Amino acid sequence: MKINLNVNGVTFPVDIEPDRSLSGVLRNEIGLTGTKEGCDDCECGACMVLLDGHPVNSCSYLAVQTDGRQVTTVEGLADADGLAPLQQAMLDAGGVQCGFCTPGMLMSATALLSENPEPTVEEIRIGLSGNLCRCTGYAKIIEAVGSDAPST
Amino acid sequence: MQFVIAETLEHALELMASGSRPIAGGTDLVVGARQGKEPLPDALVAIDRLGVLASIDGGTGEDGEIVIGACVSHATIAGHGDIIDLVPGLADGSSLVGSPATRHVGTIGGNIMNASPAMDTGAPLLAAGAAVEVASTRGSRLLAVADLWLGPGQTSVDSDELCVAVHIPRPGPRTSSAYVRLEYRRTMEIAVVGAGAQVSLSDDGSVASASVALTAVAPVIIAVQGLSEVVGLQPGEAARTVARLASEQSRPISDLRASDRYRRHTVGVMASRAVLAACRRAAGEEIAVPVNRSEGIGAGYPGDAVANTTADGVEL
Ligand SMILES: Cc1cc2nc3c(=O)[nH]c(=O)nc-3n(C[C@H](O)[C@H](O)[C@H](O)COP(=O)(O)OP(=O)(O)OC[C@H]3O[C@@H](n4cnc5c(N)ncnc54)[C@H](O)[C@@H]3O)c2cc1C
Ligand code: FES
Ligand code: FES
Numbered sequence A: 001m002k003i004n005l006n007v008n009g010v011t012f013p014v015d016i017e018p019d020r021s022l023s024g025v026l027r028n029e030i031g032l033t034g035t036k037e038g039c040d041d042c043e044c045g046a047c048m049v050l051l052d053g054h055p056v057n058s059c060s061y062l063a064v065q066t067d068g069r070q071v072t073t074v075e076g077l078a079d080a081d082g083l084a085p086l087q088q089a090m091l092d093a094g095g096v097q098c099g100f101c102t103p104g105m106l107m108s109a110t111a112l113l114s115e116n117p118e119p120t121v122e123e124i125r126i127g128l129s130g131n132l133c134r135c136t137g138y139a140k141i142i143e144a145v146g147s148d149a150p151s152t
Numbered sequence B: 001m002q003f004v005i006a007e008t009l010e011h012a013l014e015l016m017a018s019g020s021r022p023i024a025g026g027t028d029l030v031v032g033a034r035q036g037k038e039p040l041p042d043a044l045v046a047i048d049r050l051g052v053l054a055s056i057d058g059g060t061g062e063d064g065e066i067v068i069g070a071c072v073s074h075a076t077i078a079g080h081g082d083i084i085d086l087v088p089g090l091a092d093g094s095s096l097v098g099s100p101a102t103r104h105v106g107t108i109g110g111n112i113m114n115a116s117p118a119m120d121t122g123a124p125l126l127a128a129g130a131a132v133e134v135a136s137t138r139g140s141r142l143l144a145v146a147d148l149w150l151g152p153g154q155t156s157v158d159s160d161e162l163c164v165a166v167h168i169p170r171p172g173p174r175t176s177s178a179y180v181r182l183e184y185r186r187t188m189e190i191a192v193v194g195a196g197a198q199v200s201l202s203d204d205g206s207v208a209s210a211s212v213a214l215t216a217v218a219p220v221i222i223a224v225q226g227l228s229e230v231v232g233l234q235p236g237e238a239a240r241t242v243a244r245l246a247s248e249q250s251r252p253i254s255d256l257r258a259s260d261r262y263r264r265h266t267v268g269v270m271a272s273r274a275v276l277a278a279c280r281r282a283a284g285e286e287i288a289v290p291v292n293r294s295e296g297i298g299a300g301y302p303g304d305a306v307a308n309t310t311a312d313g314v315e316l
Helices: A022-030 A085-093 A102-115 A121-127 A139-151 B009-017 B029-034 B074-079 B081-086 B088-096 B100-105 B108-114 B122-127 B235-249 B260-282
Strands: A002-007 A010-015 A048-051 A054-057 A070-072 B002-005 B021-023 B043-046 B056-058 B066-069 B131-136 B139-144 B149-151 B162-168 B175-182 B193-201 B207-215
Touching: A002 A022, A010 A022, A022 A048, A048 A102, A054 A102, A054 B100, A085 A102, A085 A139, A102 A121, A102 A139, A102 B100, A121 A139, B009 B021, B009 B043, B009 B131, B009 B162, B021 B029, B056 B081, B066 B081, B074 B081, B074 B088, B074 B100, B074 B108, B081 B088, B088 B122, B088 B175, B088 B193, B088 B260, B108 B122, B108 B162, B122 B175, B122 B193, B122 B207, B175 B260, B193 B235, B193 B260, B207 B235, B207 B260, B235 B260
Parallel strands: A002 A070, B002 B043, B021 B043
Antiparallel strands: A002 A010, A048 A054, A048 A070, B056 B066, B066 B162, B131 B139, B131 B162, B175 B193, B193 B207
């Protein structure tokens, strides 16, 4: 099935089987490997991307359902001038250890901050509640999202 | 596999008449297929872009009914002013579903048509006396949610019928609702058991009428019978009576999440808390959605430990 996958503002025409997951197509057809597959089962959030600005677990979402819609992956956060403020805040706070959860955390946090620019810690916890991290213990991630909040 | 994005409602109904299954958010359908529960159907029709299925009418019609399109997401329901005002129990339920991603992608139509006995919108809808509007190329009909579920994954709706909307009668004065569930984690979790209540109060603060429905204690969401017993009782006494009736009437299974005895006991506790929260709301008190978080049912809650500081005690 031929669809137009719009990722980070660029349209990629792809010809795929309708049962392919969005994360698989992003990684294997388009070559954007920033989106991770942890559980591949809608549990861990490593595969989180934005669809028209809202978070979606791309491992469990059919790629064909995104035809003509706007997908944003972690590769779409930085621009020519460098990292997005949220990405910098994650590094500064020490919210990244092995880094496997980081793309998903960044996408959930981006969605949260665009809806709610000054979230409380409780709201950050809820916003990131679909993302598991096995390294950091979450505190530094929450700090990073909180410290970035006022400036976004 | 064939996959078509429906352009109009009629288009979707025609495809369903020739055997296509609808997909909205896919959070049950796709996840279930990937877990090996049931393979993806041979033909799918995507209904999630149909604007006619995506709106909420908060009671502007003559009968004041609240009408929620089948493809309205849990996130929209949980944050919708009219729903929070009129049927807060449904907002409680939707705001507990999965994670922010699950709530943005998952729909109310998918939730009720998937017919899981653990669905979080089922009990609040049953307690509110809701009806489901279904349509096919043969016409459309309205059926009470009480008649919708036959068993786990089974509904009384034919395979060519699409759920178009959910209709909720407008609650009268001094009437409100609440939904609470027992959960082991705060997120990405389904109910161990749950209960939804809708209560009307008399001027003296006693219960004028009540309806209560239970989650995950039977093959389908069930309504508690015999609630005329609580009419005229003050909320505390009514809640204790409802707890007893709920435990007596539940017929839960044992699985790795809980034993049948534990479920039978805790569903009574949830039912009494739902009744108390619904009574307080009916009396005019504001209890933020969801009751699980604002009242601290289940795992940790705001005000408990974290408020607005990080683990290091840094104020944000
Ligand atoms: C990680 C995770 C956590 C979850 N947590 C919860 C939870 O806490 N509580 C809870 O209740 N659920 C939970 N769910 C289940 C699921 O998210 C909800 O049931 C959701 O509402 C399903 O909606 P959907 O649009 O994604 O349905 P889909 O998967 O698109 O559809 C589900 C079923 O309904 C049918 N269908 C969909 N729309 C219609 C329609 N309009 N008419 C007729 N048939 C239709 C489909 O053919 C399919 O059989 C969770 C799921 C995941 C993956
Ligand atoms: S890889 Fe998608 S949720 Fe884990
Ligand atoms: S940094 Fe390793 S999983 Fe989060």
